[in-house]
Amino acid sequence: MKREPVLRVVGKLLIPYMLVFALYVQFHGDYGPGGGFQAGVITAAAVIFYALIFGLPAARRLVPEALVETLVAAGAFLYIAVGFVGLALGGNYLDYFVLDPDPVAGQHRGIFWVEIGVLVTVSGVMLKVFYMFAGRGRGS
């Protein structure tokens, strides 16, 4: 498929916008619909789009398997770590108001990092599952 000029050009135009839109959805989840899950799925969809047009080996070079596997675990780890930071600073597990002298700003910080953790895990898992299905190959 990578020899089709229309697909190549459209892909190169759309994929950066998809990634920027994913970041927009992630960071504007506070003020409009959005948040970690939607952003994670859109990020994975952008990389899957790249893999569909340019081939799975090219996508594997761009986003290596080791990186994706690290992302899968890193997001959940980040979420759990935010909880422990709340514990270390004097509150209960996953308390956000202790993260900053102003409790409302602490909530903002907590929500920010937690949503980043969700984004990383969801995009990693969706991409890893796609890699596994697409790389299996028919027969034996």
Next chain:
Amino acid sequence: MMAVTVAAIVLQRNLFSVVVLAGVYSFLMATVLVALDAVDVAMTEASVGAGISTVLLLGALYLCGGEEAKPLSRPWVPLAVTLVIVGALVYGTLGLSAFSDPQAPIHTHVVPRYLGQALAETGVPNVVTAVLASYRGYDTLGETVVVFTAGIGVIALLRRLRRKGGSK
């Protein structure tokens, strides 16, 4: 329209068209959800149901083959069981609260506090994000761990071990 799509999914035997119809159904469901004011849920349903779900189903079809076998016998018993269950559920839903009733229990328990205090306590105007990430943060932690576990499970199921003498 959703009823027509679902009927087509039930009756169709070519699995590729069933997957495409499932994507159509997911988009229609997202439209219905927007009409019900659930904008976050609609965005998630559209991206997950019509995006990732279609990709995964097509990947599985590539590996498994794309035609469903003709059923050997007419499915009378499952149809009868389904109709009995439909009758029981319709009878049961008559006891639920009416559509858009402001006095329904769902609106009077803890939600007025969330709607009233979310902006003052968390500074986030999107109440769904505030509840998801702050008031009910444990549930979101559990959900992230579930997604992580699903990824680990798929890796464990579909990994090819490099052994001497061929792969598994």
Next chain:
Amino acid sequence: MSAFASHYTYWITVLLMAAGLFIVVARGNLVKKLIGLSIFQTSVYLLYIAPGKLIGGTAPILSAAFKVYSNPLPHVLILTAIVVGIATLALGLAIVVRIREAYGSIEEDEIVAADRASGDRA
């Protein structure tokens, strides 16, 4: 008939639930069963979100211009449910792929017959 006007959302949900249930029970192809399961799950999403809607309300994003908001709590629960549903679908499809490689087919009748032919080992 006023029961219809006030409860029709539940009955749409029940209809979709019945379709999903019928596909799971009556069709033998494993991939189609999984699609039926996901249809069943989407009907449950409707079951939760429809009662939260207030006619004349708006999406639960606080703003000075609106007074009445639809209920945000079901939205939170269903967001989690959607993501868990896709996780289940991914795992189910991985198992179907492995079944296909082990038995050579994804039709329930053929798999059960192959198990019977090779002797009950359960």
